[in-house]
Amino acid sequence: SEALGASQEDNQRTSSSGSAGRVSSLDPSMLTEDEIWMAELLVRYLILAIENAPESLPYVSRNGMDLAHSHFEMLSGVCIEFCTTTKRLDLLFGPIFRCFYDARYINVFLDVMEAYVLNDRLRYIAPEAMSLFVAHCKEMKDLS
Numbered sequence: 318s319e320a321l322g323a324s325q326e327d328n329q330r331t332s333s334s335g336s337a338g339r340v341s342s343l344d345p346s347m348l349t350e351d352e353i354w355m356a357e358l359l360v361r362y363l364i365l366a367i368e369n370a371p372e373s374l375p376y377v378s379r380n381g382m383d384l385a386h387s388h389f390e391m392l393s394g395v396c397i398e399f400c401t402t403t404k405r406l407d408l409l410f411g412p413i414f415r416c417f418y419d420a421r422y423i424n425v426f427l428d429v430m431e432a433y434v435l436n437d438r439l440r441y442i443a444p445e446a447m448s449l450f451v452a453h454c455k456e457m458k459d460l461s
Contacts, residue, residue, distance in 0.1 A: 352405075
């Protein structure tokens with residue numbers, strides 16, 4: 318019965334928020350305690366992961382990997398996957414986006430986000446993120 322209730326809530330949220338690409342149209346007061354708790358955990362995890370990230374070195378390690386870049390790639394994927402799956406784009410383009418921006422790894426975040434856009438898993442990008450995304454894509458095209 319509890320699983321059925323959760324399933325019905327998910328269906329209501331999916332139908333009320335439209336396609337997977339739209340920003341969550343939910344009023345924050347409509348979020349369940351579990352949804353709020355999961356979002357808070359993700360943001361806490363993100364902050365801890367940024368604070369404890371490997372240093373970005375001017376050279377690449379012996380095995381050809383930049384550990385900091387790899388760390389932020391993985392972190393971007395976790396955050397984007399969570400937010401697209403739970404339809405919490407307000408979280409993705411709010412505190413999560415700002416964390417990557419402040420940590421100066423926004424280009425890594427935008428690279429990972431590009432795959433979600435190209436695969437139609439992310440159909441909405443907030444205006445501030447869109448302007449950086451377009452500039453980043455132009456810059457990458459100029460480099461290739």
